[in-house]
Amino acid sequence: MMVKVTLVTAEWCHFCPTAKQVWRELKEKYNFEYSEVDYDSPEGKKLVDEFSIVSVPTTIIDDQIAFVGVPDKNKASKTLESPV
Amino acid sequence: MYDLVIIGGGPAGLTAGIYAVRYGLDIVVLEKNVLPGQIAATDVVENYTGFTAISGPELMQRFKEHAETVGVKIESAEVYSIISDNSKKVVITDKGNFESKTVIIATGANPKKLGIPGEKEFIGKGVSYCATCDAPFYKGKTVMVIGGGESALTDALILSNVVKKVYIIHRRDKLRASKILQERVSKKSNIEIIWNTIAEEIQGKTGVENVVLRDLKRGDLYSIPVDGVFVYIGIQPNTDFVNVKKNNSGFILTNEKLETSVPGIYAAGDCRDTSIWQVVTAVADGAVAAVSAHEYIMDLELGEELHKKNNVDVDNVRRIKMSCKDNLDGISCLKICEDSTADDLQPIAEAIHALLGIPITIRSLNKRGIRMERGEVVDRDYTGPVLEEVLRSNKIIHTVPTEGPYKGKAVVVAPIRTSEKTVIGAVGVVDIVAALDILSMFKEYPGIFDEVETSKKKMQ
Numbered sequence: 161m162m163v164k165v166t167l168v169t170a171e172w173c174h175f176c177p178t179a180k181q182v183w184r185e186l187k188e189k190y191n192f193e194y195s196e197v198d199y200d201s202p203e204g205k206k207l208v209d210e211f212s213i214v215s216v217p218t219t220i221i222d223d224q225i226a227f228v229g230v231p232d233k234n235k236a237s238k239t240l241e242s243p244v
Numbered sequence: 245m246y247d248l249v250i251i252g253g254g255p256a257g258l259t260a261g262i263y264a265v266r267y268g269l270d271i272v273v274l275e276k277n278v279l280p281g282q283i284a285a286t287d288v289v290e291n292y293t294g295f296t297a298i299s300g301p302e303l304m305q306r307f308k309e310h311a312e313t314v315g316v317k318i319e320s321a322e323v324y325s326i327i328s329d330n331s332k333k334v335v336i337t338d339k340g341n342f343e344s345k346t347v348i349i350a351t352g353a354n355p356k357k358l359g360i361p362g363e364k365e366f367i368g369k370g371v372s373y374c375a376t377c378d379a380p381f382y383k384g385k386t387v388m389v390i391g392g393g394e395s396a397l398t399d400a401l402i403l404s405n406v407v408k409k410v411y412i413i414h415r416r417d418k419l420r421a422s423k424i425l426q427e428r429v430s431k432k433s434n435i436e437i438i439w440n441t442i443a444e445e446i447q448g449k450t451g452v453e454n455v456v457l458r459d460l461k462r463g464d465l466y467s468i469p470v471d472g473v474f475v476y477i478g479i480q481p482n483t484d485f486v487n488v489k490k491n492n493s494g495f496i497l498t499n500e501k502l503e504t505s506v507p508g509i510y511a512a513g514d515c516r517d518t519s520i521w522q523v524v525t526a527v528a529d530g531a532v533a534a535v536s537a538h539e540y541i542m543d544l545e546l547g548e549e550l551h552k553k554n555n556v557d558v559d560n561v562r563r564i565k566m567s568c569k570d571n572l573d574g575i576s577c578l579k580i581c582e583d584s585t586a587d588d589l590q591p592i593a594e595a596i597h598a599l600l601g602i603p604i605t606i607r608s609l610n611k612r613g614i615r616m617e618r619g620e621v622v623d624r625d626y627t628g629p630v631l632e633e634v635l636r637s638n639k640i641i642h643t644v645p646t647e648g649p650y651k652g653k654a655v656v657v658a659p660i661r662t663s664e665k666t667v668i669g670a671v672g673v674v675d676i677v678a679a680l681d682i683l684s685m686f687k688e689y690p691g692i693f694d695e696v697e698t699s700k701k702k703m704q
Contacts (some may be wrong), residue, residue, distance in 0.1 A: 170380070172376070172380075173377055174279045174284040174285055174300075174301050174376075174377070175277075175279075175285075175377065177277075177278035177279055178276070178277045178278045178279070180278075181278050181320070199380075208381070212369070212450065212451060213381065214368070214369065214370060214372075214378060214381040214382070214451070214472065215368045215372060215377065215378045215381065216377060216378070218368065225368070228367060228368025228369075229367075229368065230277070233322070233338070
């Protein structure tokens with residue numbers, strides 16, 4: 161099964177562009193399902209409640225909070241499947 | 245090879261870039277974040293001259309636009325280490341190696357951690373270091389701010405507009421923050437300051453629920469229920485990757501030119517040991533560091549030219565200069581050859597004078613020479629003190645006067661130039677520390693004194 165990565169972000173969050181960049185760069189190397197969700201969108205609000213999110217960016221991988229803040233690139237790549 | 249690699253694209257790094265580009269240097273700024281700088285996490289900046297109030301991210305965006313407009317190249321890369329050779333630095337990154345003549349470290353700092361139980365476990369689950377990032381998640385809740393400086397009060401004020409109640413925990417009975425912030429805080433009915441108190445533990449099940457506090461006056465422990473803890477107890481510089489002299493907290497030590505302990509490497513902004521860490525000082529640092537790097541590069545280029553023309557051992561000259569800093573009062577050189585005219589000696593004198601910027605005399609064994617001061621030849625028939633006497637003593641530290649104007653200083657001799665037929669030694673009066681530095685540099689130096697003796701014998 162493909163790894164599912166969801167990045168919860170906010171418009172005002174200054175770390176979020178860097179977190180997006182980390183996952184987008186990894187997306188070019190690895191094969192995984194990836195989406196970016198604003199915390200204030202209906203989908204985002206659901207995630208904030210479900211995972212008790214109190215910080216952005218938060219990365220959810222396969223229904224668990226994997227990273228809060230900008231993910232470390234090496235740690236992030238380790239959580240992914242084999243390269244494309 | 246770049247002239248200058250700037251590590252970090254915050255206010256200090258980008259300003260260094262702007263200045264360096266104006267000096268015509270070939271540069272690159274390496275930055276791992278999309279929107280860098282601690283200032284990007286700041287809600288409103290009210291103490292950067294020219295802007296009554298501007299948001300941190302907007303100010304940072306303007307710096308970036310300014311830098312890019314004048315041609316500062318910014319690359320996304322994370323730096324792992326710097327390898328320093330005499331006149332070349334190699335910056336090792338996740339995007340490959342960058343070779344450069346000089347490096348400015350402007351890597352900034354991150355919030356310092358409390359280091360108490362529960363802190364690490366609850367990062368992102370109630371422990372935060374940035375109110376602008378996380379405040380909206382605490383709407384209607386109770387939070388605690390730890391610290392008493394500018395950042396603590398600024399972020400307490402941001403939180404107070406969103407949450408129900410803010411406790412400020414401060415270990416002293418006075419705040420360090422500016423008066424204007426203290427006044428704003430005192431006007432907020434939902435901010436309560438708890439004095440002379442430190443946090444000992446953060447507790448909770450899946451998220452923060454309680455903070456255990458210690459009253460430093462009474463010594464007793466008690467706890468307050470909160471939903472979030474925001475920590476502002478100072479900053480931790482991002483300097484682990486670089487091997488230069490630092491203070492105990494890791495801040496890089498620099499002189500007024502922002503030179504570090506390694507020639508050609510400079511530090512600017514929040515990563516540097518200084519008295520305040522502000523946007524306005526970071527920006528100023530960037531400018532100073534860029535100008536110093538430019539000077540160093542000019543010296544390098546001058547050195548290369550001189551080396552080609554006169555075979556002057558420029559590296560040794562530079563090492564003496566670095567080692568002596570501003571302590572070298574003057575320098576005397578001796579060209580080991582039978583006869584030289586002032587015209588022969590002048591290019592060499594100019595070379596060394598340009599590099600060291602101190603008065604210099606240079607003579608050949610016929611006891612005729614020239615003296616240069618402030619960029620000009622002041623004496624074309626110099627017959628001053630006899631350097632070979634000092635050289636013949638066969639010691640690098642020749643003497644340490646116990647009285648007179650040079651009391652406590654050392655007269656040192658250091659080899660500056662060698663070629664098959666000539667040796668130039670330098671003698672100068674420096675302080676003891678500089679003398680010892682020179683001694684350690686040259687103790688392995690082969691043959692200079694033998695060459696003096698051989699040349700003398702041949703002449704006799």
